[in-house]
Amino acid sequence: xxxxxxxxxxxxxxxxxxxxxxxxxxxxxxxxxxxxxxxxxxxxxxxxxxxxxxxxxxxxxxxxxxxxxxxxxxxxxxxxxxxxxxxxxxxxxxxxxxxxxxxxxxxxxxxxxxxxxxxxxxxxxxxxxxxxxxxxxxxxxxxxxxxxxxxxxxxxxxxxxxxxxxxxxxxxxxxxxxxxxxxxxxxxxxxxxxxxxxxxxxxxxxxxxxxxxxxxxxxxxxxxxxxxxxxxxxxxxxxxxxxxxxxxxxxxxxxxxxxxxxxxxxxxxxxxxxxxxxxxxxxxxxxxxxxxxxxxxxxxxxxxxxxxxxxxxxxxxxxxxxxxxxxxxxxxxxxxxxxxxxxxxxxxxxxxxxxxxxxxxxxxxxxx
Amino acid sequence: xxxxxxxxxxxxxxxxxxxxxxxxxxxxxxxxxxxxxxxxxxxxxxxxxxxxxxxxxxxxxxxxxxxxxxxxxxxxxxxxxxxxxxxxxxxxxxxxxxxxxxxxxxxxxxxxxxxxxxxxxxxxxxxxxxxxxxxxxxxxxxxxxxxxxxxxxxxxxxxxxxxxxxxxxxxxxxxxxxxxxxxxxxxxxxxxxxxxxxxxxxxxxxxxxxxxxxxxxxxxxxxxxxxxxxxxxxxxxxxxxxxxxxxxxxxxxxxxxxxxxxxxxxxxxxxxxxxxxxxxxxxxxxxxxxxxxxxxxxxxxxxxxxxxxxxxxxxxxxxxxxxxxxxxxxxxxxxxxxxxxxxxxxxxxxxxxxxxxxxxxxxxxxxxxxxxxx
Ligand SMILES: [Fe+2]
Numbered sequence: 053x054x055x056x057x058x059x060x061x062x063x064x065x066x067x068x069x070x071x072x073x074x075x076x077x078x079x080x081x082x083x084x085x086x087x088x089x090x091x092x093x094x095x096x097x098x099x100x101x102x103x104x105x106x107x108x109x110x111x112x113x114x115x116x117x118x119x120x121x122x123x124x125x126x127x128x129x130x131x132x133x134x135x136x137x138x139x140x141x142x143x144x145x146x147x148x149x150x151x152x153x154x155x156x157x158x159x160x161x162x163x164x165x166x167x168x169x170x171x172x173x174x175x176x177x178x179x180x181x182x183x184x185x186x187x188x189x190x191x192x193x194x195x196x197x198x199x200x201x202x203x204x205x206x207x208x209x210x211x212x213x214x215x216x217x218x219x220x221x222x223x224x225x226x227x228x229x230x231x232x233x234x235x236x237x238x239x240x241x242x243x244x245x246x247x248x249x250x251x252x253x254x255x256x257x258x259x260x261x262x263x264x265x266x267x268x269x270x271x272x273x274x275x276x277x278x279x280x281x282x283x284x285x286x287x288x289x290x291x292x293x294x295x296x297x298x299x300x301x302x303x304x305x306x307x308x309x310x311x312x313x314x315x316x317x318x319x320x321x322x323x324x325x326x327x328x329x330x331x332x333x334x335x336x337x338x339x340x341x342x343x344x345x346x347x348x349x350x351x352x353x354x355x356x357x358x359x360x361x362x363x364x365x366x367x368x369x370x371x372x373x374x375x376x377x378x379x380x381x382x383x384x385x386x387x388x389x390x391x392x393x394x395x396x397x398x399x400x401x402x403x404x405x406x407x408x409x410x411x412x413x414x415x416x417x418x419x420x
Numbered sequence: 421x422x423x424x425x426x427x428x429x430x431x432x433x434x435x436x437x438x439x440x441x442x443x444x445x446x447x448x449x450x451x452x453x454x455x456x457x458x459x460x461x462x463x464x465x466x467x468x469x470x471x472x473x474x475x476x477x478x479x480x481x482x483x484x485x486x487x488x489x490x491x492x493x494x495x496x497x498x499x500x501x502x503x504x505x506x507x508x509x510x511x512x513x514x515x516x517x518x519x520x521x522x523x524x525x526x527x528x529x530x531x532x533x534x535x536x537x538x539x540x541x542x543x544x545x546x547x548x549x550x551x552x553x554x555x556x557x558x559x560x561x562x563x564x565x566x567x568x569x570x571x572x573x574x575x576x577x578x579x580x581x582x583x584x585x586x587x588x589x590x591x592x593x594x595x596x597x598x599x600x601x602x603x604x605x606x607x608x609x610x611x612x613x614x615x616x617x618x619x620x621x622x623x624x625x626x627x628x629x630x631x632x633x634x635x636x637x638x639x640x641x642x643x644x645x646x647x648x649x650x651x652x653x654x655x656x657x658x659x660x661x662x663x664x665x666x667x668x669x670x671x672x673x674x675x676x677x678x679x680x681x682x683x684x685x686x687x688x689x690x691x692x693x694x695x696x697x698x699x700x701x702x703x704x705x706x707x708x709x710x711x712x713x714x715x716x717x718x719x720x721x722x723x724x725x726x727x728x729x730x731x732x733x734x735x736x737x738x739x740x741x742x743x744x745x746x747x748x749x750x751x752x753x754x755x756x757x758x759x760x761x762x763x764x765x766x767x768x769x770x771x772x773x774x775x776x777x778x779x780x781x782x783x784x785x786x787x788x789x790x791x792x793x794x
Pocket of ligand 1: 570599649678679682
């Protein structure tokens with residue numbers, strides 16, 4: 053152990069004219085909650101992971117963080133460190149998911165680039181109607197992702213740094229969404245089609261207007277919207293009209309799935325800590341289902357998908373059969389996420405979602 | 421902003437198609453080609469592939485000086501009359517956030533992502549003398565604490581910026597990603613070699629509260645990118661001198677490469693603003709007045725080399741080679757050189773930003789000159 057050094061101010065001065073102490077104050081040198089901890093590198097090539105740091109006295113993740121500053125979890129708290137402001141989500145159940153640290157490392161190890169990892173040279177030569185339908189879909193997917201970047205990045209200042217694994221994961225989630233935004237913007241521009249009609253605003257509103265809490269945001273954004281987007285991407289990965297379209301969708305699916313994994317894990321954790329939360333979550337999801345169903349009654353997205361899967365306007369009836377199946381899969385995906393989170397929606401599913409689940413006898417029509 | 425489709429070239433075939441579709445009960449009123457339709461963009465995989473800056477075409481590349489986009493629609497898209505005004509964007513004036521080449525900076529960030537888990541040779545670390553290890557861990561604790569100022573605060577501003585200015589938003593998102601890795605890599609360093617976390621920074625100003633509180637993006641960016649990150653970058657660039665193994669060297673080298681992009685963003689934004697909105701120069705100079713006070717007296721709090729703090733003492737130990745008084749005194753001398761370097765680099769950045777007149781007309785803090793010439 054090193055002795056603390058307190059030296060009187062000597063005669064030296066710095067360029068600013070201030071006296072320079074002979075030696076620095078070392079009173080901090082024994083300020084630690086647990087010395088002698090050594091984290092280990094993963095044995096099978098995973099390197100030094102963030103979860104590997106949760107050992108010894110640092111293993112505990114408390115249920116509540118009693119301060120609103122950036123104290124790293126496990127550091128020796130400075131008396132009078134004060135509050136920075138923000139960071140008002142101080143309870144574990146408001147944000148935690150056990151898988152957050154793992155998902156963070158996974159996002160980094162699976163990083164990719166739309167610039168170099170998509171065979172853009174294959175994205176040309178489609179018939180005009182299919183190309184335009186792709187551009188419409190790209191406009192909407194790009195906007196979904198753009199809204200997501202706004203939403204997640206806006207919450208970061210509210211989430212306590214004491215749960216840094218969550219903040220780390222959400223940083224990758226924002227970055228993933230940014231990649232989806234630019235990936236589909238690039239796709240829309242690669243043949244000049246560009247951005248077409250903006251997406252209906254109902255779901256964007258349901259995701260942005262979540263003053264109630266981060267968990268509510270997660271429900272709207274990653275239970276409902278993400279289930280739809282992931283299902284669309286799965287169909288595009290299989291039936292996309294060009295190799296570039298299939299590759300872009302296939303690349304994006306794991307990114308979407310990480311967000312879904314965090315979301316289900318988080319909601320399940322929240323309910324396990326506070327079972328009464330499930331009541332409010334159910335009501336909330338009812339509202340989001342309504343917004344999503346209303347957006348889908350607008351025919352633009354489903355018509356674009358029908359053109360893509362029907363390989364043109366002439367094949368739209370066949371395409372619409374695929375779209376019905378897609379929407380059915382969307383609701384199935386959504387329900388399975390709810391179930392995994394211990395939030396059974398099967399008995400309280402909204403009417404329009406039940407219709408989609410049944411395979412819909414008719415394509416969505418514009419409502420009067 | 422152009423929000424009209426230009427169908428002439430395609431109108432005949434499309435009308436036929438749409439009529440056929442409509443006969444089958446589809447609406448298809450959205451199926452109209454835009455102005456640039458058919459203008460193919462080829463990318464060269466050997467020249468970095470299809471980059472964000474490559475797709476700037478037609479109305480989609482028009483960046484409005486003032487944005488009326490309140491629905492969050494992608495720039496250049498056609499509007500829906502019934503879209504909700506969910507944007508609530510406070511940044512809707514181009515000069516407030518814009519810079520040249522933000523797309524390039526974003527794409528560079530994408531290409532230069534790294535992994536703190538596997539790109540740092542953790543296994544090369546060997547046991548260090550106790551005082552050195554404690555100093556490393558204290559510095560790592562400081563850095564893991566302050567790094568995410570630069571993630572949380574840009575996060576807030578991304579959410580408040582219209583998507584018509586998506587390029588700076590995209591860069592700031594890449595910065596959040598970088599900062600997450602920095603927060604994480606310094607936490608890892610604290611645990612990687614048999615130490616642990618040390619002491620929290622002792623006051624809120626020191627942990628960057630002024631950056632959180634800024635009410636204007638440029639004010640925030642000057643404090644964060646020019647001041648805070650500029651100071652930290654100078655430290656990272658000294659990494660070679662305060663590293664005791666290959667792992668630490670790698671950490672500082674990789675973090676410095678990220679940090680230089682963040683600083684470049686701030687410099688280029690100030691440069692754009694000072695060129696396009698000279699009326700704001702006086703206001704920016706007043707932010708720089710405060711920043712310079714912080715640089716000299718330590719009121720800003722992002723500077724690990726700021727004397728009297730645990731992190732500066734840790735630097736003295738690391739630079740001198742131990743806590744023995746002679747070594748520490750040597751280290752403190754080197755730390756003084758670090759502070760000089762910080763000041764010199766700050767002056768250079770402000771000049772590049774187009775605000776160098778303050779060093780000619782006597783406005784800059786007089787002590788800066790003493791540091792530069794010392
Ligand atoms: Fe940074």
